[in-house]
Amino acid sequence: MHDGEHRRPSDDPGAGFGGVRHRLRYRFDNLLARGTSAVLIWLGVVTLLTVVLSSLLLAAAGVTFSGSNEDSFLEDFWQSLLRTMDPGTMAGDVGWGQRLLALAVTIFGILVAGTLIGVIASGVEARIDRMRRGRSVVIERDHIVILGASQRLPVVVDQLTIAYRKRGGRAIVVMDDRDPSEMVDAVARVVEDTRGSRLVYRSGDPTLRRDLELVRLSAARTVIVLRGADGDVGVVKTVLAIGVELGGFDHVPIVAELTDLSNAEKLERACGAKVHPILASQASARTAAFALREPGMSQVVDELFDFRQCDLYLRDEDGLTGLRFGELVGRYRTARPLGRVRPGGEIELNPPPGTVVEAGDRLIVLAQDRGELTVDTSPAAVPRTHRAGRAAADRVAPEHLLTVGWSEFGAQLLGHWALHSNPASTVEIATDDDLHGEVLAAIEALGVGGRAILGHDDPIERIAHPAGRPNVDTVVFLADHGLDRPEADMRVLLDLAALRSALPAAALPRLVVELRDVDSIALVQLPGADDYIVSEAIASRFIAQLAEQPERRAVFLELYDPSTSSLRIDDVDELGLVGEFEVRTLWAAAYEQGLIAIGWRRSAAHDGEFVLNAPATGRVELRPGDQLVSVG
Numbered sequence: 001m002h003d004g005e006h007r008r009p010s011d012d013p014g015a016g017f018g019g020v021r022h023r024l025r026y027r028f029d030n031l032l033a034r035g036t037s038a039v040l041i042w043l044g045v046v047t048l049l050t051v052v053l054s055s056l057l058l059a060a061a062g063v064t065f066s067g068s069n070e071d072s073f074l075e076d077f078w079q080s081l082l083r084t085m086d087p088g089t090m091a092g093d094v095g096w097g098q099r100l101l102a103l104a105v106t107i108f109g110i111l112v113a114g115t116l117i118g119v120i121a122s123g124v125e126a127r128i129d130r131m132r133r134g135r136s137v138v139i140e141r142d143h144i145v146i147l148g149a150s151q152r153l154p155v156v157v158d159q160l161t162i163a164y165r166k167r168g169g170r171a172i173v174v175m176d177d178r179d180p181s182e183m184v185d186a187v188a189r190v191v192e193d194t195r196g197s198r199l200v201y202r203s204g205d206p207t208l209r210r211d212l213e214l215v216r217l218s219a220a221r222t223v224i225v226l227r228g229a230d231g232d233v234g235v236v237k238t239v240l241a242i243g244v245e246l247g248g249f250d251h252v253p254i255v256a257e258l259t260d261l262s263n264a265e266k267l268e269r270a271c272g273a274k275v276h277p278i279l280a281s282q283a284s285a286r287t288a289a290f291a292l293r294e295p296g297m298s299q300v301v302d303e304l305f306d307f308r309q310c311d312l313y314l315r316d317e318d319g320l321t322g323l324r325f326g327e328l329v330g331r332y333r334t335a336r337p338l339g340r341v342r343p344g345g346e347i348e349l350n351p352p353p354g355t356v357v358e359a360g361d362r363l364i365v366l367a368q369d370r371g372e373l374t375v376d377t378s379p380a381a382v383p384r385t386h387r388a389g390r391a392a393a394d395r396v397a398p399e400h401l402l403t404v405g406w407s408e409f410g411a412q413l414l415g416h417w418a419l420h421s422n423p424a425s426t427v428e429i430a431t432d433d434d435l436h437g438e439v440l441a442a443i444e445a446l447g448v449g450g451r452a453i454l455g456h457d458d459p460i461e462r463i464a465h466p467a468g469r470p471n472v473d474t475v476v477f478l479a480d481h482g483l484d485r486p487e488a489d490m491r492v493l494l495d496l497a498a499l500r501s502a503l504p505a506a507a508l509p510r511l512v513v514e515l516r517d518v519d520s521i522a523l524v525q526l527p528g529a530d531d532y533i534v535s536e537a538i539a540s541r542f543i544a545q546l547a548e549q550p551e552r553r554a555v556f557l558e559l560y561d562p563s564t565s566s567l568r569i570d571d572v573d574e575l576g577l578v579g580e581f582e583v584r585t586l587w588a589a590a591y592e593q594g595l596i597a598i599g600w601r602r603s604a605a606h607d608g609e610f611v612l613n614a615p616a617t618g619r620v621e622l623r624p625g626d627q628l629v630s631v632g
Contacts, residue, residue, distance in 0.1 A: 036123030047112055054080035054105050065098055084109030138200055140171040141219045147206035147238050148226035149176035149183050152540040154190035159544035161197040162307040166369050169196025173215050177205045207237040212245045222547045225256040232263045249274050255546045276550040280539035285412030288533045290560040292417055294569045295510060296601050298531040300629055303612050305541040310613045314341055314362045314551050326353025329591055333616050335367035336598050338631050347558040349565040350596050350631050364555055366598055366613055398424035400470040404459050404495055405478035406431040409535050411442045418446040420562045426470055430459045460502045474510045489520040496529055569629055572622045584616040595630035602626055
């Protein structure tokens with residue numbers, strides 16, 4: 001204390017009788033803060049002291065409680081202890097001194113018992129709350145860890161449970177700083193059947209190492225990091241925390257969802273080949289843009305991304321080394337080989353039939369399940385004729401798009417669409433007045449002819465009366481990503497229904513609808529959309545596909561690149577494939593035309609059935625108007 005400074009006694013909380021009271025209360029509060037075990041020890045010590053004091057008083061007075069067998073300190077201790085636990089024990093005491101002492105000890109015992117029950121109940125409640133919040137370490141191996149609980153979580157979990165349904169299921173551990181009950185409810189609304197998989201939820205901050213210990217990253221099969229409210233910052237911090245916890249990035253594959261390309265590139269360079277950053281929204285837009293090119297392609301894309309149907313597998317087939325690819329096309333009975341991945345990572349889809357499979361090559365195979373990749377060992381002839389199929393970019397005619405609505409996803413979608421469009425293509429965008437400048441800037445960046453239609457202009461009028469402009473080939477209804485998913489889908493479906501009712505069927509162009517909620521798919525049938533795109537489901541399924549096998553990313557992007565061999569749909573009339581075929585014969589006939597056929601699509605007049613990867617031993621009758629789905 002400096003000279004001249006004086007402190008009054010009342011200023012010191014530790015001075016005087018009041019100070020003692022404050023100190024005792026402070027110590028007691030600290031004791032309670034130590035938890036249930038500390039309080040139980042304190043109660044035991046206080047009870048022991050009370051019993052010892054009662055025994056000393058009895059010994060000093062030379063008396064004892066009734067029921068005593070002898071006059072000793074140990075007997076007095078025992079009788080005093082009984083009275084703290086059982087109030088009825090004092091009923092036989094004789095003499096007012098003994099009675100008052102027994103009453104005081106019994107009342108103290110009642111208070112201790114009540115406190116003990118409260119403390120135990122509080123401890124049990126705290127333990128249950130801890131268990132409910134998921135703060136115990138998981139005891140799993142080879143499990144999938146999902147860090148973050150964005151709106152993509154339910155679809156990702158659903159797809160993973162489907163992927164492992166034929167393998168007895170797998171443990172899927174989800175951790176986020178939200179309450180586990182909220183995550184359980186969100187997932188349960190989508191995942192009605194876990195298909196043998198175990199869903200485990202933990203509450204914690206994925207960016208903190210101490211919380212990552214709860215999910216046992218070292219024993220995991222794959223780690224998925226979903227982008228949450230913190231954006232790319234939270235994802236990058238989580239990935240770095242995983243590296244700290246594991247002592248590096250070479251142990252477990254990590255699939256991380258980002259939105260910024262530069263962040264993805266930097267993260268990949270910094271962390272190595274085991275970290276797989278993906279721009280889920282960009283991948284969704286790129287896939288949707290590819291699906292825009294041909295009617296029915298969205299259904300093909302949906303089938304390939306959904307684990308309920310066929311899956312892509314990258315297989316090391318050492319027993320096929322030295323064979324020509326043309327021989328392999330007919331060797332699989334329940335699968336379709338699409339190409340190969342070279343040891344350096346280069347993707348070759350539908351390579352020439354004389355291409356020799358070399359050591360280190362991985363075959364790209366389409367199959368229902370990895371257990372169905374059965375190879376026929378009998379010799380297979382290489383097709384005598386095989387003409388290369390035209391790239392999708394060479395087959396694209398000028399397109400004239402009209403989009404209703406605007407969003408960031410719409411800008412990405414049109415960007416990828418314009419990248420491979422015919423230079424004579426055009427796009428018009430009907431949107432609100434306040435987005436006019438943003439839309440004009442986006443159109444200018446597309447590199448195709450286009451203009452913005454303001455909100456007071458009617459898209460229906462534009463379709464019905466072109467006024468010297470090209471007829472609209474396709475109308476794309478974009479969902480509003482600023483609204484809740486059900487409300488956004490409702491508005492899109494209402495716009496679709498209004499257009500349907502305002503124009504005769506003959507005057508309608510192709511109608512494509514963007515949905516954000518998988519549950520809205522069934523509602524599309526009523527207004528009658530030709531194709532639909534569930535943008536957020538595509539992104540979520542893409543993440544699940546990479547969690548199963550991260551190397552699939554490059555293959556998917558190649559399949560949806562119209563500048564190379566990619567997915568295509570052709571009329572069987574044009575291919576000369578009308579009639580009844582054994583499926584293996586149909587595959588061979590298509591391969592002679594440069595196409596690896598993977599399925600077919602019935603015309604709308606014949607129920608529109610879509611079949612993918614049919615068994616080679618089956619039979620099919622293709623009629624005029626049916627289409628062949630292939631890679632070429």
